[in-house]
Amino acid sequence: MTNAFRTMIIEAVVAPLARTIAAALSPAGVGMFVSGLVPAAGPADAEPTHYVSTGMIDAQFAPLLQDGAALHAAAVAAGVDCTLEACQDLVARAYVSELPPFEAFADLELQLHQPADDMLVEA
């Protein structure tokens, strides 16, 4: 297996489908896209508008988030019930790069989500 580094950021609206497909394609895809992102200009505890997964993935999966038809074919082959249009929509709402995560966040003017309940006490 050859690995490839990718930073993959998706809009929150397509996160459920992205998680389902990632989990179906590989056990190593279970748990992807759970780190929330919010606009950098706003509060960190806002509702996430995007989700990110960043790190090493099996190289054979690297092109899938950039090709709706290929993603659909792979998803259906893995047993996911989804339409071509839904996969094309996911790809259109995805940002995939080889940049380190925080450079990618800056490109998209995003920051990591931080719920308010994590700010329990301030000195």
Added chain:
Amino acid sequence: MILGGMFGASQLEAQVRRLFAGGVPGFQLDLIHASNLYQDAARTTLVAANGDPIGSPTDLSGNDNHPTQGTSTSRPTFLGYASHDGADDYLVAPVIDFSSTSKITIVAAVKTASAAQQMVAELGNVASSSNAGAVGLQFASTTRYRTNLRYSGGGLDQYDFARSVSPSVLSATYDFASTVSDSKLTLREDGVAIAASSKSESSPVATTGANNAVQIGRRATSTLYLNGGLAGLTMIGRELLASELALIERYNNFLKTGLPA
């Protein structure tokens, strides 16, 4: 300051392992030697070179509480230590039953350059008022550490401590049985006790440690990802003599040498 060099690494490792004798709950991680690290969560392929993912470090305590990370993108990267990207990297130690004790200690050889709040380790979910026995150790800012513990009934103790050096060996102790402020939560940085700079306390309610998984490098709520390096992590569920705590600190001080300056 921590005295080092008296014992070899393997001897220190064995001495720390003995502290877990008799079924003491916890784990002991050396994240600087590739021979202790597997690339995959199934623990089939050893880490061989810098840049390899860390899917499962070996628990050296004898408890076989090997942490894992099944999600490929969320595995820390081996760079002579476990490098966490601050975005989605973390490990999870399996559910460990700390309910037989009211005393827990976490010792970490860790470094971060990030100003963001970020977790070193968390037993259970401290943010949940229903998770009695949960404890956490985190960086609260560039100048503060934070520790917290959750009592039965939902009460929370949370202390902040001034932060100075990096990388550091941090030793956090949690005593659910104590009713004395400043002894319920303590923190040492490189073997030196630090006075809390701010405290939020509730009345202690008899509580033992939680019977939960341990998040390493993030909060259980999928937030506060560690952005930095972790070279060693020991978590142990019993009262420690001062000399025993110093021993664990010496061990982690050796591991700290794997972190960049």
